[in-house]
Amino acid sequence: MKQHMKTIRKEHYLQLAVLAFGLLLWFMPTPEGLKPEAWHLFAIFISAIMAVMVNALPIFTSSILALSAAVLTGTLSTKDAYSGFSQEFILLIIVAFLIARGVIKSGLGRRIAFMIIKRFGKSSLGLSYSVIAADMFISPAFPSNTARSGILYPIINALAHDSGSKVADGTRKKLGAYLMLSSMAGLTLSSTLWLTAMAANPAGAKMAEQFGVHISFGSWATVAFVPVLVLFVLVPWILYKVFPPELKETPQAPQMAVESLAKMGKVSKNEWIMMAVFIGMVFLWVMSGAWGLDKTAVAFLGLGILMITKIFTLEDLAQEGNALGTLVWFSILFALSLNLESLGFMAWVGGFISHAVEGYSWPVVYVLITVSYVLIHYFFVSQTAQMLALFSVFLGVAVKAGVPPEMMTYMLLFATNFNALITPQGSSANVIYAGSGYLESSEIYKYGGIVTLVNTIVFLTIGTAWMMIIL
Amino acid sequence: MKQHMKTIRKEHYLQLAVLAFGLLLWFMPTPEGLKPEAWHLFAIFISAIMAVMVNALPIFTSSILALSAAVLTGTLSTKDAYSGFSQEFILLIIVAFLIARGVIKSGLGRRIAFMIIKRFGKSSLGLSYSVIAADMFISPAFPSNTARSGILYPIINALAHDSGSKVADGTRKKLGAYLMLSSMAGLTLSSTLWLTAMAANPAGAKMAEQFGVHISFGSWATVAFVPVLVLFVLVPWILYKVFPPELKETPQAPQMAVESLAKMGKVSKNEWIMMAVFIGMVFLWVMSGAWGLDKTAVAFLGLGILMITKIFTLEDLAQEGNALGTLVWFSILFALSLNLESLGFMAWVGGFISHAVEGYSWPVVYVLITVSYVLIHYFFVSQTAQMLALFSVFLGVAVKAGVPPEMMTYMLLFATNFNALITPQGSSANVIYAGSGYLESSEIYKYGGIVTLVNTIVFLTIGTAWMMIIL
Numbered sequence: 001m002k003q004h005m006k007t008i009r010k011e012h013y014l015q016l017a018v019l020a021f022g023l024l025l026w027f028m029p030t031p032e033g034l035k036p037e038a039w040h041l042f043a044i045f046i047s048a049i050m051a052v053m054v055n056a057l058p059i060f061t062s063s064i065l066a067l068s069a070a071v072l073t074g075t076l077s078t079k080d081a082y083s084g085f086s087q088e089f090i091l092l093i094i095v096a097f098l099i100a101r102g103v104i105k106s107g108l109g110r111r112i113a114f115m116i117i118k119r120f121g122k123s124s125l126g127l128s129y130s131v132i133a134a135d136m137f138i139s140p141a142f143p144s145n146t147a148r149s150g151i152l153y154p155i156i157n158a159l160a161h162d163s164g165s166k167v168a169d170g171t172r173k174k175l176g177a178y179l180m181l182s183s184m185a186g187l188t189l190s191s192t193l194w195l196t197a198m199a200a201n202p203a204g205a206k207m208a209e210q211f212g213v214h215i216s217f218g219s220w221a222t223v224a225f226v227p228v229l230v231l232f233v234l235v236p237w238i239l240y241k242v243f244p245p246e247l248k249e250t251p252q253a254p255q256m257a258v259e260s261l262a263k264m265g266k267v268s269k270n271e272w273i274m275m276a277v278f279i280g281m282v283f284l285w286v287m288s289g290a291w292g293l294d295k296t297a298v299a300f301l302g303l304g305i306l307m308i309t310k311i312f313t314l315e316d317l318a319q320e321g322n323a324l325g326t327l328v329w330f331s332i333l334f335a336l337s338l339n340l341e342s343l344g345f346m347a348w349v350g351g352f353i354s355h356a357v358e359g360y361s362w363p364v365v366y367v368l369i370t371v372s373y374v375l376i377h378y379f380f381v382s383q384t385a386q387m388l389a390l391f392s393v394f395l396g397v398a399v400k401a402g403v404p405p406e407m408m409t410y411m412l413l414f415a416t417n418f419n420a421l422i423t424p425q426g427s428s429a430n431v432i433y434a435g436s437g438y439l440e441s442s443e444i445y446k447y448g449g450i451v452t453l454v455n456t457i458v459f460l461t462i463g464t465a466w467m468m469i470i471l
Numbered sequence: 472m473k474q475h476m477k478t479i480r481k482e483h484y485l486q487l488a489v490l491a492f493g494l495l496l497w498f499m500p501t502p503e504g505l506k507p508e509a510w511h512l513f514a515i516f517i518s519a520i521m522a523v524m525v526n527a528l529p530i531f532t533s534s535i536l537a538l539s540a541a542v543l544t545g546t547l548s549t550k551d552a553y554s555g556f557s558q559e560f561i562l563l564i565i566v567a568f569l570i571a572r573g574v575i576k577s578g579l580g581r582r583i584a585f586m587i588i589k590r591f592g593k594s595s596l597g598l599s600y601s602v603i604a605a606d607m608f609i610s611p612a613f614p615s616n617t618a619r620s621g622i623l624y625p626i627i628n629a630l631a632h633d634s635g636s637k638v639a640d641g642t643r644k645k646l647g648a649y650l651m652l653s654s655m656a657g658l659t660l661s662s663t664l665w666l667t668a669m670a671a672n673p674a675g676a677k678m679a680e681q682f683g684v685h686i687s688f689g690s691w692a693t694v695a696f697v698p699v700l701v702l703f704v705l706v707p708w709i710l711y712k713v714f715p716p717e718l719k720e721t722p723q724a725p726q727m728a729v730e731s732l733a734k735m736g737k738v739s740k741n742e743w744i745m746m747a748v749f750i751g752m753v754f755l756w757v758m759s760g761a762w763g764l765d766k767t768a769v770a771f772l773g774l775g776i777l778m779i780t781k782i783f784t785l786e787d788l789a790q791e792g793n794a795l796g797t798l799v800w801f802s803i804l805f806a807l808s809l810n811l812e813s814l815g816f817m818a819w820v821g822g823f824i825s826h827a828v829e830g831y832s833w834p835v836v837y838v839l840i841t842v843s844y845v846l847i848h849y850f851f852v853s854q855t856a857q858m859l860a861l862f863s864v865f866l867g868v869a870v871k872a873g874v875p876p877e878m879m880t881y882m883l884l885f886a887t888n889f890n891a892l893i894t895p896q897g898s899s900a901n902v903i904y905a906g907s908g909y910l911e912s913s914e915i916y917k918y919g920g921i922v923t924l925v926n927t928i929v930f931l932t933i934g935t936a937w938m939m940i941i942l
Contacts, residue, residue, distance in 0.1 A: 015779065058778075058785055065775040071768035078559055078765045086557035086802075088549055094795070294549045297542035304536040307529075308486065314529055317796050318908075321788045324565070324795035331557075437789075 014056035022047030033351070038343035040075045045336045049378065049423070052441045059424060059434075059441045063329035066336060080339050084331030088296040089146050093330070093431050095299040096150030097323040099281075100157060100432070102303075102312040106274035109158030111264060114257040116159065121253035124175055124245040128236040131156060131179065132186030136232070139190040139197035140217075145429040147285050147295055148197075149187060151278075153432045156183050160438065162260070163247060167437035176438040178245035184421055184444075185235045185451045187429045191417040193228045195220040200384040204391055204413045211395060213409040222470065223410050227463035231418075234458065235451060243447045273309050277302045326435035330381070333425045337381035346389045349376065354397035362402035367460060369398045370411050374419040374456050381425045387416045407467050411459065418455040421448035485527035493518030504822070509814035511546045516807045520849065520894070523912045530895060530905075530912045534800035537807060551810050555802030559767040560617050564801070564902050566770040567621030568794040570752075571628060571903070573774075573783040577745035580629030582735060585728040587630065592724035595646055595716040599707040602627060602650065603657030607703070610661040610668035611688075618756050618766055619668075620658060620900040622749075627654050628907065633731070634718060638908035647909040649716035655892055655915075656706045656922045658900045662888040664699045666691040671855040675862055675884045682866060684880040693941065694881050698934035702889075705929065706922060714918045744780050748773045797906035801852070804896045808852035817860045820847065825868035833873035838931060840869045841882050845890040845927050852896045858887045878938050882930065889926040892919035 025043035030036045048066035051057040057065070070076040084090060103109040120130035135152055142148045160166070160176030167176070191198040195205060195217045205215040267275075281302040288295050306312040340346060353372050357365045373386075373394055380386040391412055398408040420427035424434040424444040434444060496514035501507045519537035522528040528536070541547040555561060574580040591601035606623055613619045631637070631647030638647070662669040666676060666688045676686040738746075752773040759766050777783040811817060824843050828836045844857075844865055851857040862883055869879040891898035895905040895915040905915060 060785065060788065061775055061778040064771045064778075068768045068772035068775060071765050072772065074763075078767070079557075082557040082559055082562060082767070084557070085562065086550075086553040086555070088553055091553060091556065292545075294542050294552075296549070296553070297539045300535045301539035301543065304532055304539060307532040307535075314531065314796070316792075317531065318792040319790070320795060321791035324791060324798070325785070325788050327795070327798075 011056060014054055015051070018047055018051045018054065018056050021050060031348075034345065034348050035343060037075050038340065038345040038348070040073065041070060041336065041340055041343060042345055044069050044075065045333075045340055045379065048333070048336070052424075053445045055440075055442045060325045060329045063332040067332045070336065076336075076339055081335055082331075084333075084335035084338070085327070087331065087334065088294065089144075089428050090327065090331055090334065090431075092144075092146055092296040092299055093150070093428055094323050094327045095296065095303050096147070096153070096432055097326065097435065098303055098312060098317065098320060099150065099278075099299065099306065100154035101316055101320065102274055102306045103154035103278065104158055104161065105316065106270040106311050107264065107268055108271045108274045108278070109154050110162055111261065111267070111271065112155050113158035113162050114261045114264070116155070117162070117257040118254050118261065121257055122251055123249050124178060124247055125236060125240050127159060127175075128179060128182040128240070129232075131159075131183050132189065132232060132236065135183065135186045136190045136193060140194040141196070141286050143196050143199055143202075143289060144285065144295060145187055145191045145198050145427065148190070149183075149429040149432050150299075151282065152183050152187075153436070156180060157436065163250070163253070165245075165247065172438045174246045176436075177443070178239065178243060180433045180436060180438045181243060181444070181447055181451075182236050182239055184430050184433050184448070185239065186232075187427070188418050188420045188451070188455060189228050189231055189235070191420070191429075192414050193221065193224050198383065198417055200387045200416060201413065203384070204387050204416065207392055208395070208409045208413070210392075211399060211405045211409065213406050215409070215413075220410075223467060224414060226466040227414075227459050230462055231455060231458050235454060238450065238454060239447065242450060243443070270309075270311050274306070274311055277305050322435050322437065326431055330425060330428075330431050334381045337379060338385060340379060341385060341389050346376075346379070347393070350390055350393040350397075354393070357397060357401060360401065362398075362404075365398055365401040366403045366408060366411070366464075369394050369403070369408065370415060370460060371456065373412055373415050374422070374452060377419040377422050377426055383416050383420055383427050387413075391416070404471070406471050407464070410467060411463070414459060414463070415456070418459060419452055422452045423448065482527060485525050486522070489518055489522045489525065489527050492521060502819075505816065505819050506814060508546050509811065509816040509819070511544065512541060512807065512811055512814060513816055515540050515546065516804075516811055516850065519804070519807070523895075524916045526911075526913045531796045531800045534803040538803045541807065547807075547810055552806055553802075554809070555804075555806035556798070558802065558805065559765065560615075560899050561798065561802055561805065563615075563617055563767040563770055564621070564899060565794050565798045566767065566774050567618070567624070567903055568797065568906065569774055569783060569788065569791060570621065570749075570770065570777065571625035572787055572791065573745055573777045574625035574749065575629055575632065576787065577741040577782050578735065578739055579742045579745045579749070580625050581633055582732065582738070582742065583626050584629035584633050585732045585735070587626070588633070588728040589725050589732065592728055593722055594720050595649060595718055596707060596711050598630060598646075599650060599653040599711070600703075602630075602654050603660070603703060603707065606654065606657045607661045607664060611665040612667070612757050614667050614670050614673075614760060615756065615766060616658055616662045616669050616898065616900040619661070620654075620903050621770075622753065623654050623658075624903045624907070627651060631909065634721070634724070636716075636718065643909045645717045647907075648914070649710065649714060651904045651907060651909045652714060652915070652918055652922075653707050653710055655901050655904050655919070656710065657703075658898070659889045659891045659922070659926060660699050660702055660706070662891070662900075663885050664692065664695050669854065669888055671858045671887060672884065674855070675858050675887065678863055679866070679880045679884070681863075682870060682876045682880060684877050686880070686884075691881075691884075694938060695885060697937040698885075698930050701933055702926060702929050706925060709921065709925060710918065713921060714914070741780075741782050745777070745782055748776050793906050793908065797902055801896060801899075801902050805852040808850060809856060811850060812856060812860050817847075817850070818864070821861055821864040821868075825864070828868060828872060831872065833869075833875075836869055836872040837874045837879060837882070837935075840865050840874070840879065841886060841931060842927065844883055844886050845893070845923060848890040848893050848897055854887050854891055854898050858884075862887070875942070877942050878935070881938060882934070885930060885934070886927070889930060890923055893923045894919065 030039040048062045051062040120126040163175045165174035165176040284298045501510040519533045522533040591597040636645035636647040755769045
């Protein structure tokens with residue numbers, strides 16, 4: 001009890017500290033070259049992020065307070081503040097949340113999980129590798145890492161569940177937390193590996209043409225595969241060391257999985273329906289570009305079929321308050337970040353950096369620009385938004401300072417993907433995991449930060465050396 | 472079991488019937504004067520409404536299927552289709568949902584409920600009258616019936632709970648269902664009674680000026696109070712007859728309430744906080760017009776304080792999946808209805824009606840126009856939207872046919888409020904009740920339809936007679 005009171009008191013001190021920090025920034029004179037609204041919005045946004053990082057507030061609470069501060073002070077118009085709620089890709093995450101429940105409930109998730117355990121289940125590390133490998137395998141056909149996270153998440157959820165690692169009974173760290181974080185890290189790599197594995201990649205390749213750099217599916221993969229392969233080996237193992245699952249070696253797991261599969265018997269009617277819906281959805285998602293289909297509407301259709309067939313019911317929906325929580329905090333942070341960009345804050349920071357690197361030799365500029373581009377993702381709630389806002393600016397600065405355009409182009413386009421785990425909201429693909437309950441936001445900041453650091457180091461060393469050989 | 476199978480089979484037949492109906496409309500030749508998209512959207516929208524009315528699908532399922540149909544057929548752009556999700560007033564409802572949970576959990580809801588029961592609790596009918604009277608009393612200071620529903624709902628929820636009528640254990644019809652429906656009906660009356668009790672009322676009064684009709688707070692109340700008073704007496708009693716609560720006379724309830732209040736003891740710290748937040752929110756809502764505050768941001772602030780003080784927690788949020796469900800279906804239906812309007816469908820219907828009434832004597836036109844205006848609300852998911860779209864058109868038709876402008880103006884402005892219960896989505900004030908679980912959508916269609924019928928009859932008879940005396 002006393003311990004509990006102490007925790008509460010500590011939390012309140014932290015809240016006051018963050019509030020003081022925010023007020024200090026707010027009342028500071030606005031830096032030259034910025035509109036006051038931009039500076040005020042930055043003060044609100046960075047305070048909200050800080051509150052989550054130091055564990056003063058959950059991300060939901062922090063976001064709604066930031067929103068009310070931004071609107072009630074007139075820093076943001078109501079229209080801008082609420083615009084995130086109607087973003088298709090955010091709604092896609094929410095629907096994916098609900099469909100994931102159907103995958104579990106139908107029994108299909110269990111079955112797939114047992115099949116994976118049967119083959120790779122001797123150790124938690126093995127499971128982690130197999131999940132990331134699967135992601136990399138499907139990703140070239142999947143230009144939406146958000147949709148991909150919606151496919152991987154229910155399987156990982158089932159893997160955790162069936163290994164006795166659940167949120168409700170406090171066993172999240174047994175296996176689930178580790179696997180979720182591994183898969184999030186894996187998504188940063190699978191998105192980096194293929195030109196077609198993330199929505200913004202082709203747009204970036206297009207933008208690079210104005211600097212005379214031409215990128216194809218093949219050239220992208222050739223440049224990316226060496227550092228990505230190294231990281232594929234490295235990252236699950238590092239997470240295993242710094243954020244270890246309590247369940248490590250499970251030599252008897254494959255045999256248990258075989259028995260459990262035998263006990264499950266033949267594929268049930270609900271599993272068949274779930275499989276058909278799932279495959280149908282995946283098929284339509286893959287074809288969405290060619291056929292001009294909206295991915296979110298496809299997901300809604302899938303969910304509707306699951307409801308007609310009673311695989312997902314209104315009673316199930318009533319339990320999914322977390323999905324609402326996720327919708328709220330992500331929509332809010334997305335809108336704040338977007339407005340920080342449209343108010344000119346990002347361009348101001350960009351100008352600042354390009355001024356700072358003036359006069360250095362090109363290798364130094366190359367490193368500084370890369371590191372800045374990675375770190376600045378703390379403030380972006382969308383990989384695509386960062387790329388659209390800063391890629392050309394940063395590339396231009398570097399090229400002017402003598403960095404070879406091709407090298408810098410690839411590095412920034414890769415960084416757009418490999419920096420995604422620096423915050424829970426750093427990619428829409430993170431969000432479904434962050435909302436699962438298996439991971440605390442502060443854990444994502446910490447271990448996601450480590451993943452981002454490792455990614456950056458490997459790309460700056462091995463990745464750069466590889467580029468110098470082949471380009 | 473057999474009975475259960477029969478119900479399922481019946482449901483599937485109904486689903487097929489609605490689907491056939493929708494396809495038939497879709498493939499019919501588009502009526503002259505309409506764009507094909509408008510007709511197709513109408514086919515989708517009316518099928519979705521039908522599915523809910525005949526109990527073929529829950530409103531959530533019906534809405535998401537309608538959305539995917541509208542988007543995947545290209546009838547609606549994705550931007551238009553998802554626009555409802557970022558509407559402030561819809562988000563306000565959702566936040567009110569969460570705050571209502573805090574009112575219950577803190578114990579404040581119980582205390583207020585017991586205080587009401589102590590005074591009016593001898594019968595369910597008495598409770599119903601007291602709730603509606605309270606609404607009418609606060610409404611002139613409350614230009615948002617949505618916000619008002621957010622205040623009344625937690626109290627009614629507590630009243631039901633503490634009388635042993637809950638959703639979870641199947642006792643919703645004991646008292647809760649009746650009280651919820653009564654309060655929804657009450658909101659149609661409180662909004663009709665005062666110029667300042669609903670956001671669209673002053674806008675309508677303003678629009679009436681171009682027809683030479685001048686409306687003040689006093690003149691509005693004078694014209695409205697006679698029919699509203701009659702309905703105040705009539706409606707709770709009619710609902711009591713057609714939709715009776717299982718719990719009717721409760722002579723011992725007031726004494727029990729006194730004892731329960733004694734047992735609750737002094738007001739707890741959480742109740743004080745909850746009360747302060749609630750009164751603060753209500754105060755800011757009332758001042759929102761004068762001070763230019765966004766009501767939704769105020770609600771988010773209130774929720775944030777409840778979370779910091781742990782009155783509402785993340786664990787509570789996880790249970791609020793129904794709020795997500797409500798956000799989804801209401802946002803979708805709102806967007807569909809709005810687009811039906813912007814695609815010209817409503818104007819087309821308006822033209823149709825004005826053509827139909829040509830040549831009739833003015834009293835006939837007066838009745839036809841009123842009845843049409845009420846019935847057409849089946850297709851509108853916002854009272855304000857209907858008023859903006861049709862009020863001037865309908866008024867113009869009537870005036871041209873010789874109806875006294877003042878009478879027609881008042882009638883249409885009143886009808887904008889008293890027709891709100893014709894569907895679950897007919898007013899944003901309905902939505903929090905419709906999402907409570909105490910009422911099935913088909914019950915709202917049925918008994919809300921009866922309330923609308925009674926409202927319309929009383930306004931056309933007593934209301935009209937009163938106008939002929941005083942105007």
